[in-house]
Amino acid sequence: MSAIEQYLLDTYRASQQGAPMPPPPGRDDVAVLRSARTYAQARAVMDGGSGRHPWRAALRRILVRPRPC
Template identity: 75%
Template sequence: MTAIEQYLIDTYRASQLGEPMPPPPGRGDVALLRSARTYFQFQAVLEGREARHPWWAAVRRLTHAHGAR
């Protein structure tokens, strides 16, 4: 069963029982990713490392990986 099918069943059940509707699947995904990023940045600060976004470090490694060839 997919997440959408389960959501539709839960929505139907909630409407029949007079309960609040469940949130749609994937609604909190962006908030979860942002909170995870904030947590890892906080851990970096506690460990004395740079708290920049890891993508910047990856871009820097890719662009300066082998220096001048």
């Protein structure tokens, strides 16, 4: 059963029982990713590292290359 099918089933059950509707699938995905990133940055600072995002530095190293003169 897909997430959409489960959502529709849960919505139907909630409407039959008078319960609050469930959130649609994928609504909180961005918030979860942001909290995971924040947690990783906090752990890095607590471990004595940099609080900057490691992916940005890696992308900058890959994408921004020195130009030959």
